[in-house]
Amino acid sequence: MMQQTKRWVVSEAADTDVQKLAEALGVPPILAKLLWRRGIRSTETAQRFLYPGLSGFYDPFLMKDMDKTVERIRRAIDAQEQVMVYGDYDADGATATSILYLALRELGAQVDYYIPDRFSEGYGLNGPAIEQAKEKGYGLVITVDNGISAVEQVALANSLGLDLIVTDHHTPPEVLPDAYAILNPKQPGCTYPDSMLAGVGVVLKLVQALYGRLPDEFLDLAALGTVADLAPLQDENRLITLFGLEKMNESPRMGIKALIEAAGLTEKKITAGHIGFSFGPRINASGRLDSATYAVELLTTEDPVKAGELAQFLEDRNQERQALCETIFEEAAELIEANRHWLDGRVLVVASRGWNEGVIGIVASRIVERYHRPTLVFSISDEKCKASARSIAGFDLYAALTRCADLLDHYGGHKMAAGLSLQEDRLDELRARLNEIAAEVLTEADMTPALDIDMEVDLRDVDLRLVEQIQALAPFGFGNPSPRFAVRGLALESTRVVGKDAAHLQLRVRQNGRQLDCIAFRRSEEQHLLDALASIDLAGELAVNEWRGRQSLQMVLGDWRPSPLQSFDSRGCRDKFAWLEVRKEELTVLCFQKNNVEEIEKRLFGYPWNEGKYRLYHVELSGEWRHVAGEDEPTENVVYYDLPAHIETFVNSLQALIPTQRIHFIQGDSDQNWLRQAMFDGLPEREAFAYVFRVLRQQGQGTVEQLLSVMQGPLNPVSLTHILKVFTELGFANHQDDTYYVIMDAPKRALTESQHYQEQEKRVQALKHVGDLLLSASSDTMRQWLAEHMAVRA
Structure with a gap:
């Protein structure tokens, strides 16, 4: 797999507003910007977020039907009526079941719990279970994390004389069940301040109302279910998780302590990440492969031996689940690759016989991660298909399934995740319909994952x-x-x-x-x-x-x-020809100095084994590339071979580069020597000026060659000519034909008064600038300098 392209979406915030918030809170600007990014933009809301307390929990009686629910449960307790907590088989349902069961038992209720089997009964309320509850003498059934769509099942309960209370958090359908009471902050007419509670959060509010206080002893279980169910960690969910984690770390209940040990986290501080990646999967594994009853037993037991055994059982099941998920995911990916035309659409519908329906939701999530498309994974058995679906931002899965309700036997869920079932012969039509809906709402940008x-x-x-x-x-x-x-x-x-x-x-x-x-x-x-x-x-x-x-x-x-800029620092290269010869890729070589151009052309071109490997360009003073040898089409890899006399020449040479090209710098010892000599030739040390003047006074006259013949030291025709020209401008000597004549009584003058000296000083400073950047600067400094100049060019 190659790296998947993502859209980087960088948050923007007004600097002045962020600064004001930082000053008001007394926090660093980075922290203030992070708060702003989360929509926390007033001092009051920021302080509540940064300094949360138990007082931040809302009054549970703000939730619609809470009065009715509490009254009916208290009546059942007083009458010692048998009460059934009807749960669900995921972590949210298991923790919600555990909390309500423990709380009602603490209040003196005759209570038991029932969790449907994922494979034989499926999700939510079912008729046979309701009939069985009536037969066993239950007078009140309370659902947790399910029931909001169970219109027919609630009607059956009513016909049997069985009171049914629904506590749920899923998106309500247009027609609500005619239950005794419904606790769901998403239902019409409910004004509860936080509508994004998980199922366990709704149950926690119910227990809070029953107890007349915040039941902080259950916050650990509520945190587990909230995080595992991917409820947004905002508002009350954040408080539940924050204080629930505190309890897990300070005094974990027996079942959670056993989970911590099974997951190998005994010495760790437990975080929300541990819940999401360690505890949640182990709890869910129970319901995916066996029965979620084991998870509830673990979370409610006070027996350390039993807790250890159950935690190990869930550990074993989780490992089985992981292996099963990997197998099914690989099979699903193979199906998609074998039917690449499916990827022309915007929704993936993958189905096969024999896939364990307990893990297909995880497989759907992994397929979304790889292909970034809403995905439905179906397990087929006896001509009936059950699916778990996962979505991407911009596609409301529940709304899309509602538009396809005529094809479905059952469905439920929310924007990002859902469960459904249908007949096998309707699979192709569902795929077509969902892709039509997706084509209406998903743009091309939506199909690229955003970061x-x-x-x-x-x-x-x-x-x-x-x-x-x-x-x-x-x-x-x-x-x-x-x-x-x-x-x-x-x-x-x-x-x-x-x-x-x-x-x-x-x-x-x-x-x-x-x-x-x-x-x-x-x-x-x-x-x-x-x-x-x-x-x-x-x-x-x-x-x-x-x-x-x-x-x-x-x-x-x-x-x-x-x-955007790829620059490779190979400076310090001792043998630049060897560097060029050992490279396997095709190279474009740029030279500023003509003698190097000639030498490279002589040594690298004209040999069969180098055919097509090199392109040679001379970079002229203007920075323009002049083609010299090889094909006249630059390659991806561009090599700066030597040094220019002016940094402007180098800057201008960047104009011909394109963003995809990779720049290599291989200047080394020979370039250091060239630079040192060029600087000396352009403007020798002041001691050299004094020495030349003494020799000229002694000789009285001479050509450049004659004077060099009697001199000692590093002077050469170039450097001596510059010195003599300065002397001529300052009136220290006369120049006729090729001979220089000393003026013995010339008045003293500063070297800097010479125009030529000033010009040469500028040239030497330019060379020094070249050396500081292209020879001496650190890789970081050089890369930053290049990035700035390339950005200006763009």
Whole structure:
């Protein structure tokens, strides 16, 4: 797989507004900009975000039907009526079931829980389970994380004389079930301030209303379900997660402690990331491969032995799930590659017999990650198809399925994820219909994954202290992502593959004397692409890497791209001809000095083994390239072979470059010698002027050749001619024909009074500027200088 192109979307914010917010809060401008980026733009909301407290939780009775729900549950408790908590088999449903079961038991209710089997019963309420509940004597059924679409099933319960309360968070259909009460902040007429609670969040509010206080003892379970269900970590969800994580770290309940040990995180501080990537998958594995009842047992037990056994059971199931997902994903990808015409559309519908329907949602997510298209993955059995669907930004999956409802037996979900079932013979029509809908709403830009970037920074702006300041915005997750930064024009120092399965890529980059280590997870196959580059732009999240008790700054890579300018620093080259000869790629060689042009043409051209390998150009004083030898079409790799006399010549030579070309600098010892000699020839040291004058006084007269014959030292015809011309302008000598005559009684004058001396001084300064940049400057300085001049040119 080649690197997937992404659109970098850099957030913009008014500098003056950000500065005002920073001053009002007393925080660094970077932190203020990150708050602004999250829509937190007033001092009051920013302080609530930065300094959250338990008082930030809303009154649960603001939720529609909360009064009715609490009244009915209390009546059931008082009458010792049997109550069933009807759950769901994912992490949200399992944690919601656990909280409500534990809370009702604490209140003295006769309560039990029931979770439908994913494979034999499917998602949500089902008729046989309701009938069974009635037969077993239950008088009240409370759904958690499901039920909002169960119109027929609730009607059945009503006909049986069974009261049913729905607690859910999924998008309500147009027709709501006729339940005794419905708790769902998304339902029409509900004015609860936070409509984005997960199913477990809705249950937490119900328990808060029943207890008459915030049930902080259940915040750990609520956090687990909230993060695992990808509820946006904003508003109340953020408070649930923040304080739930505190409880997990300070005094984890028995089941969560066993999960921590099974996941190998005993010595770690638990974060939202651990929930999303470690705990959530293990809880979900129970419902995907067996029964979610095991997960509820783990989360509700107080027996350490039983907790350990259940956690290990879920660990084993999770490993099975991972292997199963990998197999199905590979099969699904092969199907897509074998039917490449599917990629001409904007929705992928992939189906096969025998796929485990418990893991097809994960497979759908991975396909979206690879192909960036809304994806439905179907498992076919007995001519009936069940699917999990995942979407991309810009495509409302639930709305699209609603427009296809006539084809479906069942569906439910929200914008980004859904579940559905239909008859096998309707698959092709569903694929066609969904692609028609997608063509209406998805643009070409939507089909390229966007990478949201909070801001661009210089490497000098980032350090461990900044990472510490950023933690004030945590916990991070869906809806409150870890801040992402872009850094451009980084020198790529090294790459290496790491990890026990060699899946990850580690980079080291440099800018302005600062180094940064980066890790790119599951991207080792991109190493060869990076190794061909000199500089890159990076986008990623800053983190602290701990190794053997030492902390260092690290970037977790989200994306990379080649910098517009690729300049390779091979200066210090001792044998430039050898450098040219060993290169395998075709080269365009640029020379400023005619003698080098002639030597290169003589040594590299006219030999069969070099046929087509080199193009030679002489860069004239104007900076224009004059073709000398080889094909007259520059190659991708351009080599600056020697030095110009003026930096302007070099700057002007950049005009002929195109952004895709790679520039190599190979100036070395010979160029250092040339520069030193050119500077001396142009303007020798003052001691040389004094020495020449003494010799001229002694000789009285002489040509350049005659004077050199009696002199000692490094002077040559060029340098001596410049000195004698200065003497002539200052009245120290006369020049007739080729002979210079000393003027013995000439008055003293400063060398700088000579026009020629001033001109030569400028030429030498120009040469010094050339040396400072093209010979002496660091790679970082040179790259930055080039980037600035190339940007001006563009």
